Amino acid sequence: MRGNAEMHELVAPGSLGAVLDLLAAEPGEWTPIAGGTELMVAFSAGRLNASKLVSLWGIPDLRTIEVTPQSVVIGAAATFLDLRKHAVINAELPLLAKAASWIGSIANQSRATLGGNLVNGSPAADSSPALLVYDAEIETISVRGRRKLPYSEFHTGYKRNVLARDELLYAIHLPRRFAHHRQHLRKVGTRRAMAIAKVALGATALLEKGGLREIRLGAASLAPYPARLRQTEAALLGQALTRETVLAARRALLAEVQPIDDIRSTAEYRRRVAVNLLEEFLLELRREGLRS
């Protein structure tokens, strides 16, 4: 059954304040819609489960990218093309620019927003591994005020998150302290464009005297939601990059991830690829450590 436009109300109050008032007046009644790359697919197929929608498209406060000495603050409705074109993001947070280039196609990247990617909460979300390894913080907003929390605490289950029913995702804060870290991001999918990840792994690391002083690993499609691989990180932190360390990290990753069989891949394939992606990154780090 095709979607029927007459069955869905859509309003565009035009300002952030007016959107928040609407959400506060009828909590849970209104579904925010930004670029529509997720919700309009559901609408076309006749399975959009929202009778009242409020447009976030074209609200300037939500699309700004602000650079301060400490951080890059990305409005939740900044598009992936906005991210790809941003000089500081390209220079200092290249994993996010790379992830943005993997989202669908140009016509999707011109509409799909960073906030939409996170609120949609797919376990395979392209932007998530980069945000996880950059220690991103999420800022939310409602008529009650704003709050900030680590992005790693934003998802609470499959397609579930911490947002209250009157609350919007407002901005994503990225600290500008990773420019000198070793950074790595790799996605495995069926083709370069338009493919949803079978597995993706991101990493940032700081090497000191051959040992890992800092290590962050962020994964997609290995759990019900994108998440840090904390146990694998613990197996690596402070260690020299020996063969034993790499093997221990592989074991930790296999013990920690919970991939599933689905239409895109199998749990077994995902496990094998994930440990290989991890090993690839660690061996590359070791080569760089030996050179420096």
Add this chain to the structure above:
Amino acid sequence: MNANAKARKDAHWPAIRFTVNGESRSVRVPPMKRLLDVLREDLHLTGTKEGCGEGECGSCSVRLNGELVNSCLVPVLQAEGAEIQTVEGLALDGGLHPLQEAFLHHGGAQCGICTPGMLMAAAQLLAESPHPSDAEIREGLAGNLCRCTGFMRIFESVSAAAGAADAEPARESELEQTHHAR
């Protein structure tokens, strides 16, 4: 439903105004109606095609405020005040656009369903990168599917339109992407 009946039925919707191919237009339709359907059904601009209806195939690509979009994923209310260009707006003063000429001469169109979307994606690409590399052409058209040509003649057409006479065959696409940075 005949045109008069449809006009009466839609009269209660608020007017949504935008510009299509340089002309001011106003429609009274449900705000969630897809831009694709407004273009085809209300404005009778049937050059824009529907393929998948879910943003995967690019057949419905149009340019909206200078950006390429899938018109099947844009609720028309979000096009309020926008400047829209469809394939009908490509031809210049009755003559074909250089991209259209190139598709004609290089066999870039077969059955024709993907062609309007391909042309709009190519127009967007050339607007941002007048002399694109093969890799840029492949990326610029990656969201547009063609089931006839095998793509090579489309890439050659875009390359030719961009004036790159020494177009080389593009490389095999990679299955995986990788990125390293220090």
